Amino acid sequence: MASKDLRIHLSKNHNLIKICLGVSALLIIILVIVLLIFTIFKPRNPTVSVHPLHLEHFQLLSPNSSIAPLGLVITIENPNYASFKHGNCSGYVKYRGIVIAEAPFGARSYPARSTTNVTTTADIETAKLINDPNFWSDIAGGVFNLTSEAKISGKVSMIKIIRLKAKIYLSCGISLNITAVNATSSCMSKLKL
Incomplete structure (x- = not known):
């Protein structure tokens, strides 16, 4: 037993x-x-740069129009192991804190660990510039500084299994050198899950 x-x-x-x-x-x-x-797989902020297009043809003060279209190529480098997808959204171009243009972004996907170029046009409202007392002194100095901001809401997808809501906040400083007909930009981005 x-x-x-x-x-x-x-x-x-x-x-x-x-x-x-x-x-x-x-x-x-x-x-x-x-x-x-x-x-x-730790989320990292994307690297962003803004490049104005065809500055030699950019007519900021055209007598026949109250809008000055500024073509932009936005280069976004996604260093993450996850892709990012968003719907239609917009960025805003500012001069000394005042919104002077809207730049639309169509729905798009950014693959993991890739670089994507996005082309858009910002239609600058010249009347808002003319009414700013600092505008004429900036033009006389040959340099025209702008800022751009965007908040892009979308979804992050990792290995087609994990899906999370995410927002990317972009802020760029754009300096247009009217005399040399070139531009420089400096951007900061923040990814929030």
């Missing part, structure tokens, strides 16, 4: 050991996945 009780007791301990090993293995797998997400 005692040997039968001992076998039952050992059998229960054996099952308990299997359960403990299984739970331990599962916890180790979860820990490794979490570490991978927070190290290798």
Whole structure:
């Protein structure tokens, strides 16, 4: 009778050991996945640059129009292991804090670890510029500084399994050198999940 009780007791301990090993293995797998997400797959901010197009043809003060179209190429480098997708949205161009143009962005996807060029046009409202007392001194100095801002809401997709809502905040300074007919830009971006 005692040997039968001992076998039952050992059998229960054996099952308990299997359960403990299984739970331990599962916890180790979860820990490794979490570490991978927070190290290798850690979300990084995209790198953005803005390049005005055809500045030699840009007519800021055309007598026949109250709008001066400024073509823009926005280069977005996605360093993440996740793709980003958004619907239609807009960015805004400002002169000394006043919105002078809207730049529309159509729905688009940015693949993981890739660089994408987005072309858009900002229709600058010249009346808003003319009414600013600083505008004429900036033009006389040969440099015209603008800022642009955008908030892009979309979804991040990693390995086609994990999908999260995300927002990208963009802020750029654009300096148009009217004399040399060139431009420089400096951008900051922030990705929030």
